Amino acid sequence: MISLTEENYLKALIYLSSLAPGIEEKKDVGTSELASYLKLKSSTVNEMLKRLKEKNLINHEKYKKITLTHSGERNGLKIIRKHRLWETFLFTKLDFDWIEIHEVAEQLEHIKSEKLVEKIDRLLGYPNFDPHGDPIPDKHGKIPQRITKSLSAVNKGEKCIVLAVSDTSKDFLNYLEDLDISIKTEIFVIDKIAFDQSIKIKIRQEQFSLSRKVADNLLVGDKFN
Amino acid sequence: MISLTEENYLKALIYLSSLAPGIEEKKDVGTSELASYLKLKSSTVNEMLKRLKEKNLINHEKYKKITLTHSGERNGLKIIRKHRLWETFLFTKLDFDWIEIHEVAEQLEHIKSEKLVEKIDRLLGYPNFDPHGDPIPDKHGKIPQRITKSLSAVNKGEKCIVLAVSDTSKDFLNYLEDLDISIKTEIFVIDKIAFDQSIKIKIRQEQFSLSRKVADNLLVGDKFN
DNA sequence: TATAATAGTTAGTATTGCCTAACAAAGTAA
């Protein structure tokens, strides 16, 4: 049995080694890095590493980097799958805000019931991405291809649909909420300003302009699926 | 903050003091009684009682009985409300079996989010009873009147609808599953046998007979609401 | 390469929640 705390360590290890923004290929993780991400002291993490190794969830030699074993990876992906399915459920079935879902999913991801996960998955129509556009691993741990095209890459005169965000900070999500931009929002690119790389767009007949930073963090595609 | 464990103690105290079968008016609870219900040692319970008292959730004097404070009762009822709402959700929205829902709800009842509870409540149409027929406390802690009429009290020639069960043991629920009897099942009483107090019934054109014990544990009404 | 900075480990402590063993109080019955 993997405890709630252990599950969070596994999830963090997957995040830091392969999911965190800017990571191309798998990267090994250190004790302090993990500690700082989990907002714990490295001594605490060090102790947990021993337990996780004992349980065959990680590989770790004294003073060396941490890697997940197959079992650790599988189990971690299960939690990520649950987290993202619950976020999707909260967003699409219960009308939670984009901003609120993460915190509740952080709790729901630890509910132990294979059947529940599968039923929620089915209820949602086996979605590939969560409301932030993050890919939902399937029950075998396979992860759909992440969306990589940002709004900055869309040409003048073209339209696209918001599929994901690459920044999920409250600040950013709140700003998007203000702009009334969400998943599935259709954006038409009116103009691209060379001077400051901002872009002029139209959403639902309304025109306004977005900074380069915002455009970079909006991931888009041709259609929603 | 009330821990998961503390929440389970509060729920158990409410159950033993007022909800357990056969309890007419509120009854005080003892340490060993609570321990045996929770399958813990009384020394363990004794320690927790100190913590609960410290947190103003129970009243307890050395060697005396335990009673819940107002706060303890309110918090306990909140957990019971969540438990029963989740059971209803699992049963009606996800097609879980009557038998499976309790175990999963035992986990879900501890999810901390007022908003989630209210959204689930709304999604379900503010139900008054869970799938076992147990009353769901409203958000203020008010408990709907429990159903008390059993199938044994239905007269020959009358029909009724199953609203609840007074025994929620796996044995009983499994047996009902076999008989294809569930919440909302319509039962017509063909005859009542004086000899062994069994009753002859008709369900969906099929006739069979039920023992007095089964009939006693099926709670019925005229209509579902 | 020597030294300073960073990263990782160990030792010792706390809290929660659980246990066993020993004991004390309360309740029951001879």
Place this chain on the structure above:
DNA sequence: TTACTTTGTTAGGCAATACTAACTATTATA
């Protein structure tokens, strides 16, 4: 009322998870 039984409490321990302080290994830098 005394003795037995049941109930409740204390003391002492243990595992999981976290902390601080002190120490060691590795890495970076002068």
